[in-house]
Amino acid sequence: xxxxxxxxxxxxxxxxxxxxxxxxxxxxxxxxxxxxxxxxxxxxxxxxxxxxxxxxxxxxxxxxxxxxxxxxxxxxxxxxxxxxxxxxxxxxxxxxxxxxxxxxxxxxxxxxxxxxxxxxxxxxxxxxxxxxxxxxxxxxxxxxxxxxxxxxxxxxxxxxxxxxxxxxxxxxxxxxxxxxxxxxxxxxxxxxxxxxxxxxxxxxxxxxxxxxxxxxxxxxxxxxxxxxxxxxxxxxxxxxxxxxxxxxxxxxxxxxxxxxxxxxxxxxxxxxxxxxxxxxxxxxxxxxxxxxxxxxxxxxxxxxxxxxxxxxxxxxxxxxxxxxxxxxxxxxxxxxxxxxxxxxxxxxxxxxxxxxxxxxxxxxxxxxxxxxxxxxxxxxxxxxxxxxxxxxxxxxxxxxxxxxxxxxxxxxxxxxxxxxxxxxxxxxxxx
RNA sequence: GUGGGCGUAGCUCAGGUGGUAGAGCCCCGGAUUGUGGUUCCGGUUGUCGCGGGUUCAAAUCCCGUCGCCCACCCCA
Numbered sequence: 001x002x003x004x005x006x007x008x009x010x011x012x013x014x015x016x017x018x019x020x021x022x023x024x025x026x027x028x029x030x031x032x033x034x035x036x037x038x039x040x041x042x043x044x045x046x047x048x049x050x051x052x053x054x055x056x057x058x059x060x061x062x063x064x065x066x067x068x069x070x071x072x073x074x075x076x077x078x079x080x081x082x083x084x085x086x087x088x089x090x091x092x093x094x095x096x097x098x099x100x101x102x103x104x105x106x107x108x109x110x111x112x113x114x115x116x117x118x119x120x121x122x123x124x125x126x127x128x129x130x131x132x133x134x135x136x137x138x139x140x141x142x143x144x145x146x147x148x149x150x151x152x153x154x155x156x157x158x159x160x161x162x163x164x165x166x167x168x169x170x171x172x173x174x175x176x177x178x179x180x181x182x183x184x185x186x187x188x189x190x191x192x193x194x195x196x197x198x199x200x201x202x203x204x205x206x207x208x209x210x211x212x213x214x215x216x217x218x219x220x221x222x223x224x225x226x227x228x229x230x231x232x233x234x235x236x237x238x239x240x241x242x243x244x245x246x247x248x249x250x251x252x253x254x255x256x257x258x259x260x261x262x263x264x265x266x267x268x269x270x271x272x273x274x275x276x277x278x279x280x281x282x283x284x285x286x287x288x289x290x291x292x293x294x295x296x297x298x299x300x301x302x303x304x305x306x307x308x309x310x311x312x313x314x315x316x317x318x319x320x321x322x323x324x325x326x327x328x329x330x331x332x333x334x335x336x337x338x339x340x341x342x343x344x345x346x347x348x349x350x351x352x353x354x355x356x357x358x359x360x361x362x363x364x365x366x367x368x369x370x371x372x373x374x375x376x377x378x379x380x381x382x383x384x385x386x387x388x389x390x391x392x393x394x395x396x397x398x399x400x401x402x403x404x405x406x407x408x409x410x411x412x413x414x415x416x417x418x419x420x421x422x423x424x425x426x427x428x429x430x431x
Numbered sequence: 432g433u434g435g436g437c438g439u440a441g442c443u444c445a446g447g448u449g450g451u452a453g454a455g456c457c458c459c460g461g462a463u464u465g466u467g468g469u470u471c472c473g474g475u476u477g478u479c480g481c482g483g484g485u486u487c488a489a490a491u492c493c494c495g496u497c498g499c500c501c502a503c504c505c506c507a
Contacts, residue, residue, distance in 0.1 A: 117500075117502070120506075124507065125507085257506090258505060275502085277505095371467055374467040375468085381466080383465075385465055387465080
């Protein structure tokens with residue numbers, strides 16, 4: 001094999017494609033039941049969009065983004081995430097006015113140039129949802145309800161929703177400084193990565209998995225204890241509403257998120273069976289992002305699920321999703337070149353009634369065609385050989401009953417009449 | 432970017448101490464005339480990841496390189 005796919009890019013074969021489609025269908029159903037409308041977004045955006053939203057110094061933009069210069073010199077990027085595009089589209093198309101309270105969802109591939117591993121690829125798919133124009137706690141609670149319902153609908157096993165508040169512009173800067181201060185006092189106990197984080201992104205000190213850092217940071221101040229009054233009230237109300245709604249969440253005061261735009265409510269859905277990458281989805285509130293991208297001062301909260309991870313986390317006994325193979329119900333078996341034309345024409349007419357009909361090769365012997373019929377699980381085989389062409393009537397083999405029905409119908413018969421005859425000799429589902 | 436593991440037919444793998452490649456599955460064909468699921472017989476596909484070295488001889492030893500996987504980082 002000379003030419004292969006690119007590292008981190010892969011082919012989704014039919015079995016997996018069927019599962020992905022089932023997951024997408026289940027998710028779409030829940031999203032639409034909450035009143036979300038689908039939006040299709042470009043795969044390419046100006047690089048500037050992500051620098052201004054995700055953050056120019058974030059890992060995603062700094063070292064994971066696929067970007068290149070277009071012929072006119074503008075920096076183009078393959079989108080590493082969906083929220084930035086959704087917000088851009090929301091502002092650019094005037095939805096801030098026509099749809100001031102908007103619920104939008106999208107799905108599709110995202111691109112990040114990371115080292116591939118279990119559940120992580122350079123091209124991966126997300127299903128995302130954004131809720132614009134509401135900054136009240138009920139909007140947060142509704143969003144968490146949606147997240148929980150999607151997990152249930154998809155059949156994700158062993159899920160847990162971690163919840164935290166990241167504060168806002170009023171209280172986070174002071175906390176950030178306090179955390180940095182604490183970190184500097186314990187700098188000698190921190191790993192090199194964490195030392196670098198001290199100035200650049202002290203919040204990340206909290207979720208380092210290095211044992212030494214964990215120990216050093218165990219007594220560090222937590223955002224949750226430094227929230228300003230409005231943030232505190234908001235967070236408490238979200239928790240209260242979730243309790244009433246019956247959505248279980250786990251308070252995780254050490255959870256931070258890597259994207260710059262989050263504020264207040266942040267959450268992550270983790271599941272079992274994923275290896276080290278155990279997050280199936282995550283999101284949070286991003287009040288201020290709409291304004292940062294040139295729109296009005298509008299609130300927003302959203303999340304995204306990783307399709308590959310949803311699949312991994314629901315796979316082994318995700319039987320409720322089933323793998324709906326495109327089961328062909330009828331195999332058209334032309335024996336000899338003379339039958340090719342009539343078979344093609346008949347198969348086509350039968351398909352117009354909604355039947356699934358696969359056409360075999362006229363050059364193959366009937367035995368081989370029958371073998372294939374069995375392999376694909378065909379319910380009936382319509383045999384067209386010299387005798388059938390001569391008489392103008394088809395022979396039908398009932399694969400289940402192991403019976404032939406000679407001259408069952410005329411080649412020129414009405415398609416629906418043919419279907420009726422097939423139903424008379426054996427019950428079958430047409431779809 | 433950093434570690435660790437692995438690279439033999441489409442798939443799963445076998446090939447002690449070097450002798451020049453195999454099994455099962457899958458696929459295709461046959462077992463007398465136009466009929467499947469079992470059985471039997473036969474068959475196709477390999478630069479043994481790639482390059483170099485040692486050797487009379489390497490899939491097997493040495494070096495390098497690439498790729499995949501897992502983990503760190505980060506995140507979906």
